[in-house]
Structures are given as structure tokens and as C-alpha cells.
Amino acid sequence: MPKLLLVEDHEEIWDFLSRRLRRRGFDVVLAHDGQAGVDKVRSDRPDLVLLDMNLPVMDGWTAARALKADPGTAAIPIIALTAHALAGDRDKALEAGCDDYHPKPVDFSRLLEQIAARLPAAAP
Template sequence: MATVVLVDDHDSQREIYELALSTAGFVVHEAASGEQAIELVRVLRPDVVVLDLAMPKLDGWEVCRRLKSDPETRGIPIVVVTAHIVPGVRESAEHAGCDAYLTKPCLPNEVIATVRAHLKRAVA
């Protein structure tokens, strides 16, 4: 069973995606902040991280940069799910190291499909 760390500062967003991912067979660990996300990822070494960008204090861009600069976590795929749709945001997220970029509102099935696709790439 694949493990996902789900990061979003909004409880309602985490609840929606946690339910969908766990129903799809993933083991889901939740983080409500960037700091908590980095700690969980370093301890758990999940198969995939699903990450919001807009969070207080330590935002998703910085979380992505830190995880991708750490030799222990750089190989973990990061799927960004964000409401940011202004020009340049996708590119800055990709520059920070994200592996996939989805915009909210995003159907849970799209998140599941993207997570599965990155799991297959990691195994291949």
C-alpha cells in the first residue's frame, strides 16, 4: 500500500482529498503546515507528497525546495494542488521542484490519477 503525505492548511481540503485517497487504497498522513510536512516526510519517507502552495509561514514553494534539495527526500514525487492560477505560478512551482501541478477546484479522481501516475514512474 502506497503512502501519501497530504499537506494543506485548510481542514476542509485535507478532509476531501484524504477521504478520496484513503478510499482509493492509499495510506494518508496529514500535515496542516509546511513545517509539519517537512517533518512528516523526513520521518515517513512517503511514496508521494500532495502539497498546497499557499500556506502561512512556510509555504509550499519552500517546502518543495527543501524536500528536493535534501538527498534523502529529493526522489519523492511532489504533486502540487493549488488555487493559484495566475501566470508564472506553475513555472515557479516547477522551478521549486514539483513533479505535477493541479489547480483547484480539482476533482479527487484527478488527484488520485496523478498520484498513481507518479507512483508508476517512480517504480519504472
């Protein structure tokens, strides 16, 4: 069962996403701020990270850079989740180290496609 870390501070979003992802066969671990997300990646070694970019304590941009700078976590794919859907925001997320970008509101079918593209051998 592929393990996903969902780093999201809005309860409605993490509740919705975690329940739907679990129904699709994923093991979902939660973190509610950027620092907790970085710590969980290092301790839990998820197969993929869904990372909100606007987080308390440490924002997603900083968290992505920290994870990609660490040889122990650099290979773990990160999909940025953000309400920022302006021109250049996708590029900004990719420059921070994210492997993909998904604007909010979440299109769950599209998000599943993005997860499967990053974890083809582990897709449920």
C-alpha cells in the first residue's frame, strides 16, 4: 500500500482528501504545518508528498527546498497543492523542488492521475 504524506492546515481539505485517498487504497499520514511535514517525511519515509504551499510555521516553498536539499529525502516526489493559480505559480513550485503542481480547488480525478504518474508501480 503506497504511503502518502498530506501536509495541509485546513481541516476541511485534509479530511476530504485523506478519506478519499484511503478509499483508493493509500496509507495517508497527515501533517498540519510545514515543519511537521518535513519531520514526518524524514521519519515516515512516504512514497509521495502532497504539500500545501501556504502553511504555518514553515511554508511549503521552504519545506520543499529543505526536502530536496536533503539526500535522504530528495528522491521523494512532491506534488504542490495551492490556491495560487496565477501565471508563474506552477514554475515557482517547480523551482522550489516540487515535482508537480495541482491548483485548488482539488480535482480529485486529476490528482489521482498525477499521483499515478509519480508512483506508477505503487498506484492502487
